[in-house]
Amino acid sequence: MKGVLATEKRGIRELGAEEMVGWDEVTQGVVLHSFDTEVENVAHIRPEERPYSDFNSYTATVASWRVIKPVYNRDVCIDCQNCWVWCPDTSIISRDKQMLGIDYDHCKGCGVCVEVCPTNPKSLLMFAEAEDNEEALAKWPEKKKKEK
Amino acid sequence: MAITSIKNLKEFSTTNERFEGAHLLCPGCAHSMIVRELLNCTDDNLVLATNTGCLEVSTAVYPYTSWDTSWIHIGFENAASAVTGAEAMYKARKRKGTLKDPDAPVKFVAFGGDGSTFDIGFQWISGAVERGHDFTYICLDNENYANTGGQRSSATPIGAHTSTAQAGRVSYGKKQKKKDIVGIFAAHGAPYVAQLSPNKWKIMAKGFQKALETEGPCFINTVSACTTEWKFDPKDTIHVTDLATDSLMFPIYEIINGTKLNILYRPKNIIPVEEYLAAQGRYKHLFKPENRHVIEQIQKEIDEKWEYLQRREEASV
Numbered sequence A: 001m002k003g004v005l006a007t008e009k010r011g012i013r014e015l016g017a018e019e020m021v022g023w024d025e026v027t028q029g030v031v032l033h034s035f036d037t038e039v040e041n042v043a044h045i046r047p048e049e050r051p052y053s054d055f056n057s058y059t060a061t062v063a064s065w066r067v068i069k070p071v072y073n074r075d076v077c078i079d080c081q082n083c084w085v086w087c088p089d090t091s092i093i094s095r096d097k098q099m100l101g102i103d104y105d106h107c108k109g110c111g112v113c114v115e116v117c118p119t120n121p122k123s124l125l126m127f128a129e130a131e132d133n134e135e136a137l138a139k140w141p142e143k144k145k146k147e148k
Numbered sequence B: 001m002a003i004t005s006i007k008n009l010k011e012f013s014t015t016n017e018r019f020e021g022a023h024l025l026c027p028g029c030a031h032s033m034i035v036r037e038l039l040n041c042t043d044d045n046l047v048l049a050t051n052t053g054c055l056e057v058s059t060a061v062y063p064y065t066s067w068d069t070s071w072i073h074i075g076f077e078n079a080a081s082a083v084t085g086a087e088a089m090y091k092a093r094k095r096k097g098t099l100k101d102p103d104a105p106v107k108f109v110a111f112g113g114d115g116s117t118f119d120i121g122f123q124w125i126s127g128a129v130e131r132g133h134d135f136t137y138i139c140l141d142n143e144n145y146a147n148t149g150g151q152r153s154s155a156t157p158i159g160a161h162t163s164t165a166q167a168g169r170v171s172y173g174k175k176q177k178k179k180d181i182v183g184i185f186a187a188h189g190a191p192y193v194a195q196l197s198p199n200k201w202k203i204m205a206k207g208f209q210k211a212l213e214t215e216g217p218c219f220i221n222t223v224s225a226c227t228t229e230w231k232f233d234p235k236d237t238i239h240v241t242d243l244a245t246d247s248l249m250f251p252i253y254e255i256i257n258g259t260k261l262n263i264l265y266r267p268k269n270i271i272p273v274e275e276y277l278a279a280q281g282r283y284k285h286l287f288k289p290e291n292r293h294v295i296e297q298i299q300k301e302i303d304e305k306w307e308y309l310q311r312r313e314e315a316s317v
Helices: A082-086 A112-116 A133-138 B030-040 B054-059 B079-096 B114-120 B122-131 B181-187 B201-213 B234-246 B273-278 B281-287 B289-315
Strands: A003-007 A011-015 A029-032 A068-072 A092-095 A098-102 A124-128 B045-050 B070-072 B106-113 B136-141 B192-196 B218-223 B253-256 B260-263
Touching: A068 A098, A068 A133, A082 A092, A082 A112, A082 B030, A112 A124, A112 B234, B030 B054, B030 B136, B030 B201, B030 B234, B045 B054, B045 B079, B054 B106, B070 B079, B079 B106, B079 B122, B106 B114, B114 B122, B114 B136, B122 B136, B136 B201, B181 B192, B181 B218, B181 B253, B192 B201, B201 B218, B218 B234, B234 B273, B260 B289, B273 B281, B273 B289, B281 B289
Parallel strands: B045 B070, B045 B106, B106 B136, B136 B218, B192 B218
Antiparallel strands: A003 A011, A003 A029, A068 A124, A092 A098, B192 B253, B253 B260
């Protein structure tokens, strides 16, 4: 079962995955299932192993909101996870205490991760959305000397 | 399963996220930082309810939901009632033995913005706390009705410009003081009441865990910097929150059983409140010569409040 829809005209019935109903038809309430199959405790299942349903916003994208994007430089990163804890969009992918990269489907380009990055030079920097990641990495700034 | 113990950030980052991206909150919104932290600090099953507000309208836009846990929204004011109803049902079914997995711990949490906590949902939360249900209420305090265009709420501090308390030739913005919501719920005799802030992630995670573990109603007020209505750049969310806690505009403290106050964070260098106000567009008008007295008043009130909190902590009351 994907979801349950209760409308005045057609009563309570199941909602198919591809089916879209206008919000004005939903008068009594709607139940959306985050997963296609029943799951025991989501806290014990890694995101890549979860049976996400089409109603889960994980399957949607907000990439079009971005005008600037963060680019990640593995060589400078110290895996402090500051970016992970303060990312508002669950877009920093961390597994086994390691920072793996940025989820560009869900990142809105706010730049919080760059601000909280403590390394010198920063291991995350904002670039224009149109810029190629490889090109961005090629012009990464040098380590800044401490001002005395 | 016991609640995850959090020693450092690396360990904390191994949790499996239960709040998904592609919700429609503004870029740089602190709401989702706070919600993610609550969902990440525990392994237990969660039953959540949310009042109408930014968080609700942005995370459940039909046909998508961003929640990987049980989550319900009913009205503007009744997240506390909804979640305490679920809690009462859970206890009744546990007693009757009709639960599928009676040993699995379940935590009940309600979220609300400051509009639905300080104003519209106030009596519902007060009632739920008085009835003594085992739940945690978390207020995401961004000091205005950000969802509907930034109207004043009773959480808006004095001097702030909002769309219904505008600053201009005649007025300097909101003229009334902010409600002491933490004090109000401490006066209910709730077992755990606290004010926390997302920039101090460890204090906040520990506070959340304490609230979830505590039996009985717990209330937590969290500082949620609003890039749209406080008018600062989205990337500066954590910077502005740092200024808020270091200028003691938002002191971080807890009150246990309404009778014992602990200060959880003492800034090494207390900064003047002017720095916090200058970082936001909504206080821009206060720096005109005719409005300077409001800044002095805010600073005076902060100093008095900090003195009061320290004396209470010292006297252990």
